[in-house]
Amino acid sequence: MIKAGVIGATGYAGNEIVRLLLGHKDVNICWYGSRSYIDKKYASIYQNFFQLVDGKCMDDNMAALADEADVIFTATPQGLCASLVNEEILSKVKVIDLSADFRIKDVAKYEKWYGIQHPTPQYVAEAVYGLCEINREDIRKARLVANPGCYPTCSTLSIYPLLKEGLIDPSTIIIDAKSGTSGAGRGAKVDNLFCEVNENIKAYGVASHRHTPEIEDQLSYACGKEVLINFTPHLVPMNRGILVTSYASLLNKDISYEEVRAAYDKYYEKEMFVRVLDKDVCPQTKWVEGSNFVDVNFKIDPRTGRIIIMGAMDNLVKGAAGQAVQNMNLLFGLEETEGLMQIPMIP
Amino acid sequence: MIKAGVIGATGYAGNEIVRLLLGHKDVNICWYGSRSYIDKKYASIYQNFFQLVDGKCMDDNMAALADEADVIFTATPQGLCASLVNEEILSKVKVIDLSADFRIKDVAKYEKWYGIQHPTPQYVAEAVYGLCEINREDIRKARLVANPGCYPTCSTLSIYPLLKEGLIDPSTIIIDAKSGTSGAGRGAKVDNLFCEVNENIKAYGVASHRHTPEIEDQLSYACGKEVLINFTPHLVPMNRGILVTSYASLLNKDISYEEVRAAYDKYYEKEMFVRVLDKDVCPQTKWVEGSNFVDVNFKIDPRTGRIIIMGAMDNLVKGAAGQAVQNMNLLFGLEETEGLMQIPMIP
Amino acid sequence: MIKAGVIGATGYAGNEIVRLLLGHKDVNICWYGSRSYIDKKYASIYQNFFQLVDGKCMDDNMAALADEADVIFTATPQGLCASLVNEEILSKVKVIDLSADFRIKDVAKYEKWYGIQHPTPQYVAEAVYGLCEINREDIRKARLVANPGCYPTCSTLSIYPLLKEGLIDPSTIIIDAKSGTSGAGRGAKVDNLFCEVNENIKAYGVASHRHTPEIEDQLSYACGKEVLINFTPHLVPMNRGILVTSYASLLNKDISYEEVRAAYDKYYEKEMFVRVLDKDVCPQTKWVEGSNFVDVNFKIDPRTGRIIIMGAMDNLVKGAAGQAVQNMNLLFGLEETEGLMQIPMIP
């Protein structure tokens, strides 16, 4: 059995990692890290685990944990994982970091968008960006996996085949994203109170959201040149789910549905977790809720020569904990889908 | 492998049976019955099953199905299952009926509350009321299981130990229940539109709801004499979940928390799916969402001599599909929890 | 023009007082009190007032305010208003306190349930409980009005005629209440985050909620003897609205609908803001949202000899700010409905 430790176990992503690992036949959780709740029973914070989890919350002591665990998940704010990792830890244990610390290869860019100094830039180069469908082989060999952000996962996977196959003009990409509120975390902030979010929708982080450079990096890798995009996230009154609606100009205005569809099939036909929907079916976040699936589809608008690309995903599963477990499966040579075949829950 | 057929597969309960059976290692689904969608792909009605279910919707032909299947689930309106079963079918296949047709032993009472004539009263006596924690042994030997209603499951399980141990006055029981909207089904009715339910709460079926006699029957069995109750359901703006808040006068006003707790432990300590929460922790529907758990707890009010009993449950799982699968496990001698260990999903 | 000051203007009740007073033809607001946001523009906290309110937030200085204003609304936590009022202030200005400080005549009872010492018990006796439909004449002559709690308003108004006319056994009253989340205030607490409240329902404060003694007092006055009740509030995933479902045993089991109806009409036929619905129509919170109406109705259950009483109300209007304005109208001899004829908003 693989022994797993979770640092930041009482955030929503941490809670979701625990939910998934409890159903994973090859893993035992040995450490529920939560600085805020040290010594409290984990199941008293998340009563869903009542009678299912017996452990208590422990400190975020990565050095001690490295001696006990085979893999560490860090579901913590930016900067924490980077401040804790070192050569000794990485030599003992695999680390899957759900923060942004190791996602951006250009340290200066990271520091500018996140407004913090990177404490361990020496590990940025070796960290593998854990977008499994794209970097599968590199992930298998990694010590340190940078688990992708929620918006970047959904944005990249839905646009990737179009850039890879050179079908769209990269300079025209606009990504309008909508997220459930769990993406904002479990911190006690007025803006995330029920009465502030319910019956409301707003854009936030317009032209300044931190996931922008991460998405741009991934899209740039796909097309082989630097891409700048517009990315606008919105807060939607629902718990889970991300919907990404993207726009780009087609390089060939006369391209057919079938040709574009072939591009998607080329990359995703054999992928379990990326589902390209039937023609004219628009993805809905409800259809993937609780699961590791990303549903994608597209629509060509011959009037404007643009393509509209849609992707839907559960931000806490494929956008965080599910992808982290998928990465763990790759790191340990397990079946990639192990512990991840939850069926989306309707309604 | 057990071959299962689902009649009424495109309702919310039918959809949930499919979700659970797809994750059950000993079952294959051989029939997706849905009169309204014959010949349409099942996954086109419920896109959550896209690339997971390949079958098409078929007619509600129970005779044909009895030749193919080992077990039939009927998730259909009142009267349908009763009009289809016959000796030949029951001799070939186990039937788990999620409607009310075989729940009430007094046929006249059924006909009065449901306003329909019972087409096959001859099977009422042999049908076993499938409340697994209470009728486990009888269920194992049954041909026809009457799967309990959602409100009756949560109400009965939360009150049962108090009546069985003679701690409360049965004539004082009042049950105030709150349900998510999936309990109202998937029919296109104005009253169930998003804009009518959202930002709203109301009581309905006051002093007349059809689950009243079913609850009264079960409570009567528990205490050995006829019980009349008040039962008031309410519609809550959420998809899933039932919360039951019940009130009764204690027979001994000086009874302690520990004594009442002992009564609950006597019946539920070894039950996987009934969780008696720690003292002063109130059940929340979110803590059981997507799972087969029922969370119960109670509070003694020494000022009034009453006890307040609370139970929370996912109406589509333990209140419908989950309990149906639990019954199937019992009928076929499988591990009772097989396919039912979904962890509640938060948030 | 009446000059009004609002202390606690940035809570949800304070915001609602401002909304209502802006539409009141006889009132100008001269003071937006908010300790947390001193010197910030009030409309920057509540952008609904953008270009409608120009004032800045000021300190909770009741002495200074008493010189400027004709009436002060205190929409602040328990204890604050009581710690600020004194003879000089009360001689200059009318005070309408939305906290519980002056609602309970028995100071010892107040101190026990609220766990604080009452700083100015000498004003408790003169304070008038501002339930307008019942204490109208006393309110007109008051200096200090104790604006009723949300649950007590809805509970008392819906049960009052039955007790006043001696139709029910006071010792059997059980009140099961459901409230939207704005009742929990605008404080940044994890329990009130969107993701914790949405898709969830729970009871809270079981057998211990602070509104219990306030309701008991009012019901006791109505029937002329001390009443103990069970009161259980629940948190519902909606912004506004309270639904109260109450139960009591009828003293005469053979009483007719018409006789009970006559009792309600006796007290409410001429009341603008209490609407007794037509037979068999259950109140819904949506039908009163944004308005000062309380909708009430009842159902007799001849099987159990009990009556089920329902009341629905907007907790921020009739349950707080609306009733406060109604009290102000009485205090200043204005038309009682002035500024309060908002039509409920659907959907």
Added chain:
Amino acid sequence: MIKAGVIGATGYAGNEIVRLLLGHKDVNICWYGSRSYIDKKYASIYQNFFQLVDGKCMDDNMAALADEADVIFTATPQGLCASLVNEEILSKVKVIDLSADFRIKDVAKYEKWYGIQHPTPQYVAEAVYGLCEINREDIRKARLVANPGCYPTCSTLSIYPLLKEGLIDPSTIIIDAKSGTSGAGRGAKVDNLFCEVNENIKAYGVASHRHTPEIEDQLSYACGKEVLINFTPHLVPMNRGILVTSYASLLNKDISYEEVRAAYDKYYEKEMFVRVLDKDVCPQTKWVEGSNFVDVNFKIDPRTGRIIIMGAMDNLVKGAAGQAVQNMNLLFGLEETEGLMQIPMIP
């Protein structure tokens, strides 16, 4: 007093017209038209009006109504108003049509997008598009007002100054819109059930929504040449509110915030109902709920040379009934804001 008739009074827009007119000091409603509910009390369909509206539902008899009323509002499906108007009616009464029948000047375009034949194309030319802030003077003189669609109102008003002042490239406009569910109407459809909409978001009508040509027409008028756009609406789990997020390339990449702001102020500084928010404040639908306001703002992204434009509005007020009443005020020479100064309701 102006006598007003409402055809289609039991839809959500019709209900909202009634709500607003009840608060309008110069109007009496003389006709509640609703084919589906003839002879039923209007307040029995919408219990919010209990004791406030006494009338019964009547047939959609526009000829009879023209003899009784001074103004007729038609809140009915496409094609109905156009099939009922004639010279006699228009000579007797003002008609404000909330359907799309008279919004698009090119009848062929209307027929193509709406898939129906226009029954009275002879009135299309004289009908005035009732976007009050832009066509104020023409509206005053009209007999027949085409009340704008919800998406077109919010889209046009938020983009208009940029096109009028020549600041953006019209060929680059992309409009990503999000709407509450009341926009889908009160018809009983599975897709609009609570359980289908709640905890879900999806795009719909991608590259084919009928409001596209209406928006394109208005934007074309603003810049003086034909504009083609991408318009993608999304269904959001909330009752009311539209948020429009639009994207366009700036013609001058070095333009400053102040210069763009000046363009907005030029057109909206004196407008009561269009509020240009302070710098960096993003519009939220909650801030305008229940009111006739449209909140707009913009953000320049110097990295991409694009401008992101945001507009928020209550789809049933400024997007339907409120604008209709504003048009009525113009038609009858009343104060334009009469009956429309509802303050947005928070939370």
